[in-house]
Amino acid sequence: MKRSDLDTVLTHDGREWVVRADGIEARGADWGELDESLRRALAGSGRYPSGSRVRVFMGFDFDTLPQWLRQYHYHYFNRWVEIRV
Amino acid sequence: MSAVNRRWYSGMLSTEDWWAVWLGLFMFLMGLLSIWEIDAVGWMAKTKTWEWSSFWSDPSWGKLLKTAHGKAGQAYEGLGPLGSIITTWLVWTALTGIGAYFMKLNVGKFVVGFTIIFAITWFVWIVGHEAHLKAPKTAESITAPQVYGEDVYCMTKVHKCTKEIKEALAKLGVPEGQLPSPQVAAQAVDMSKHAIRMSWGLSLGGGASYILALVAGLIIGNFIKGFARFLSEAAKPEWYIKTAIVYLGIKVGLMSMKAAGFAFELAVAGMAATFVAYLLFWPIVYTLGRKGFKLSRHASAVLSSGISICGVSAAIATAGAIRARPILPTMVSMLIVIFAMIELVVLPGFYTAVAPNQPIVNGAAMGMTVKTDGADAAAGAILDQLMTARHYQETGQVWEEGWILTASIVTKIWIDMFIGLWAFILALIWVYRVERDPTQMTVGASEVWHRFPKFVLGYLLAWFVYLGIAVFWADAVDMAMKGANVVQSPMRKMLFMMTFVCMGIITDFSKLKGMGRLATLYGIALFVIIAPIAYFVAWVFHRGMMPPTPGG
Numbered sequence: 029m030k031r032s033d034l035d036t037v038l039t040h041d042g043r044e045w046v047v048r049a050d051g052i053e054a055r056g057a058d059w060g061e062l063d064e065s066l067r068r069a070l071a072g073s074g075r076y077p078s079g080s081r082v083r084v085f086m087g088f089d090f091d092t093l094p095q096w097l098r099q100y101h102y103h104y105f106n107r108w109v110e111i112r113v
Numbered sequence: 114m115s116a117v118n119r120r121w122y123s124g125m126l127s128t129e130d131w132w133a134v135w136l137g138l139f140m141f142l143m144g145l146l147s148i149w150e151i152d153a154v155g156w157m158a159k160t161k162t163w164e165w166s167s168f169w170s171d172p173s174w175g176k177l178l179k180t181a182h183g184k185a186g187q188a189y190e191g192l193g194p195l196g197s198i199i200t201t202w203l204v205w206t207a208l209t210g211i212g213a214y215f216m217k218l219n220v221g222k223f224v225v226g227f228t229i230i231f232a233i234t235w236f237v238w239i240v241g242h243e244a245h246l247k248a249p250k251t252a253e254s255i256t257a258p259q260v261y262g263e264d265v266y267c268m269t270k271v272h273k274c275t276k277e278i279k280e281a282l283a284k285l286g287v288p289e290g291q292l293p294s295p296q297v298a299a300q301a302v303d304m305s306k307h308a309i310r311m312s313w314g315l316s317l318g319g320g321a322s323y324i325l326a327l328v329a330g331l332i333i334g335n336f337i338k339g340f341a342r343f344l345s346e347a348a349k350p351e352w353y354i355k356t357a358i359v360y361l362g363i364k365v366g367l368m369s370m371k372a373a374g375f376a377f378e379l380a381v382a383g384m385a386a387t388f389v390a391y392l393l394f395w396p397i398v399y400t401l402g403r404k405g406f407k408l409s410r411h412a413s414a415v416l417s418s419g420i421s422i423c424g425v426s427a428a429i430a431t432a433g434a435i436r437a438r439p440i441l442p443t444m445v446s447m448l449i450v451i452f453a454m455i456e457l458v459v460l461p462g463f464y465t466a467v468a469p470n471q472p473i474v475n476g477a478a479m480g481m482t483v484k485t486d487g488a489d490a491a492a493g494a495i496l497d498q499l500m501t502a503r504h505y506q507e508t509g510q511v512w513e514e515g516w517i518l519t520a521s522i523v524t525k526i527w528i529d530m531f532i533g534l535w536a537f538i539l540a541l542i543w544v545y546r547v548e549r550d551p552t553q554m555t556v557g558a559s560e561v562w563h564r565f566p567k568f569v570l571g572y573l574l575a576w577f578v579y580l581g582i583a584v585f586w587a588d589a590v591d592m593a594m595k596g597a598n599v600v601q602s603p604m605r606k607m608l609f610m611m612t613f614v615c616m617g618i619i620t621d622f623s624k625l626k627g628m629g630r631l632a633t634l635y636g637i638a639l640f641v642i643i644a645p646i647a648y649f650v651a652w653v654f655h656r657g658m659m660p661p662t663p664g665g
Contacts, residue, residue, distance in 0.1 A: 040440075063552045091116045093443065098128070101429040101430060102118070106563075108556075109552040
């Protein structure tokens with residue numbers, strides 16, 4: 029298992045990707061928007077010094093998909109990104 | 114509470130795929146205990162061929178069900194047929210209920226739903242075993258109708274009727290190999306325990322039950338929708354069929370004991386055919402989606418995988434690999450489930466009619482054409498029954514049951530296994546070439562594992578253990594087969610039947626409305642591209658392969 033500085037849960041609300049973890053929330057219609065939103069949220073949280081690189085694990089919450097689909101497959105994807113705060 | 118697959122063991126207690134492995138291996142181990150003379154599975158109820166006029170003249174459960182399974186089941190004879198089916202319900206409700214609990218389903222609703230589905234399943238299973246629907250003609254009626262008449266059917270396996278009639282002829286003083294007079298032949302038929310005269314019969318074998326189960330499910334799913342929604346908590350065709358496929362591993366193991374070379378040949382041919390078909394399907398459908406139907410890259414890729422590879426799981430895996438919005442695989446999956454039902458209804462009869470002499474080619478083509486494991490196994494099972502019945506009626510020669518089904522499952526399993534690897538490659542291409550995501554660090558190799566179909570592990574384990582017993586522990590084979598025959602036959606068939614009913618319940622054809630271009634592309638690609646190419650590839654790799662004959 030890889031080490032991450034922050035483990036987040038990734039979902040999609042029908043319009044945007046949403047990332048949540050420990051009081052942090054970021055949203056974006058695409059990955060660029062989401063990562064930028066996350067960068068701002070990390071900077072605003074005061075937990076990471078300016079200029080630091082944060083390894084973020086985004087685990088897709090499979091409960092986002094309809095329940096009837098889960099019997100066919102139970103994994104969507106996980107995403108690893110590095111955000112410069 | 115979220116369902117994130119963070120670690121390699123994520124999902125082991127919370128997903129249908131893993132629970133198919135647990136239920137599969139549990140009964141597999143219970144069956145194996147027969148080696149040490151412990152009968153832990155003989156309580157399982159089993160259907161019996163019955164004839165309605167005989168039943169109504171003196172109705173009893175014993176005419177519809179049996180508890181003995183050859184050498185197994187003797188320890189449970191005291192249960193009687195009714196006790197046996199109640200025990201079967203109790204055990205399976207408990208086992209699946211435990212699974213439902215860990216999968217965080219509504220256990221109360223699941224148990225009620227499971228019980229109703231169980232009752233529907235056994236009802237149609239028993240109806241399908243009525244002799245006019247199921248019983249095959251005896252070999253004597255097919256090969257010597259001028260002596261025996263054309264109306265002698267067999268209430269069990271045909272070779273048993275042949276044996277009984279031969280024994281009766283010997284008792285009547287007819288030398289072996291000599292045709293008796295019609296009068297003596299009639300006497301021999303009367304003396305046979307399982308031969309019966311009927312004015313008509315469809316000789317559908319187990320196919321009658323499968324078709325009835327599907328019809329029952331479809332009626333509920335399309336005309337009693339509120340009831341279907343209520344049952345949906347327990348209508349899990351993929352769970353039931355994956356568990357059944359683990360049990361099929363036992364059957365393939367047993368069949369491999371008798372025909373190891375053929376089983377190996379089938380597995381290798383299936384792999385090669387799948388690989389070739391796969392390389393053809395995906396780019397053709399993707400290009401058609403992009404150029405012909407002007408679909409987005411995401412929609413084309415998800416649809417191509419869904420239709421080319423292993424249906425819903427491929428659509429989800431691919432959508433995940435290319436990070437598509439979740440609504441896309443959901444829509445494509447609806448299409449796949451509905452079209453799989455259409456394939457299941459159309460293809461077994463079609464292949465039987467147009468290529469009655471290509472059983473293994475037909476089975477393999479089915480595996481590459483019909484999407485979703487449930488629909489493929491169901492179609493393979495119907496094809497197996499229809500083709501063996503037809504071949505027997507036309508030639509009097511018996512093909513061993515199960516090989517055509519195995520051909521369709523083997524190709525499907527190869528496809529299922531490829532999807533993890535394919536999705537991983539696609540993810541790399543998408544992240545680093547198509548989207549060029551600057552923040553993405555890596556695509557984890559764990560993605561391959563998370564997408565690997567886990568029930569395949571149970572299937573392979575069951576197969577190789579029984580093969581291993583045959584090779585390394587020959588003295589234990591007879592004892593091992595006692596338990597194995599219960600698990601791989603009535604248990605596996607019950608789960609197949611439940612899959613049929615559940616597939617019907619969850620298939621609502623009205624969902625096709627509003628699917629427009631996607632549905633049109635899916636239909637064209639499936640019947641104009643996938644089905645013909647799959648058949649050609651299956652023919653290239655499997656032509657000339659024939660199911661073994663019992664004792665052959």
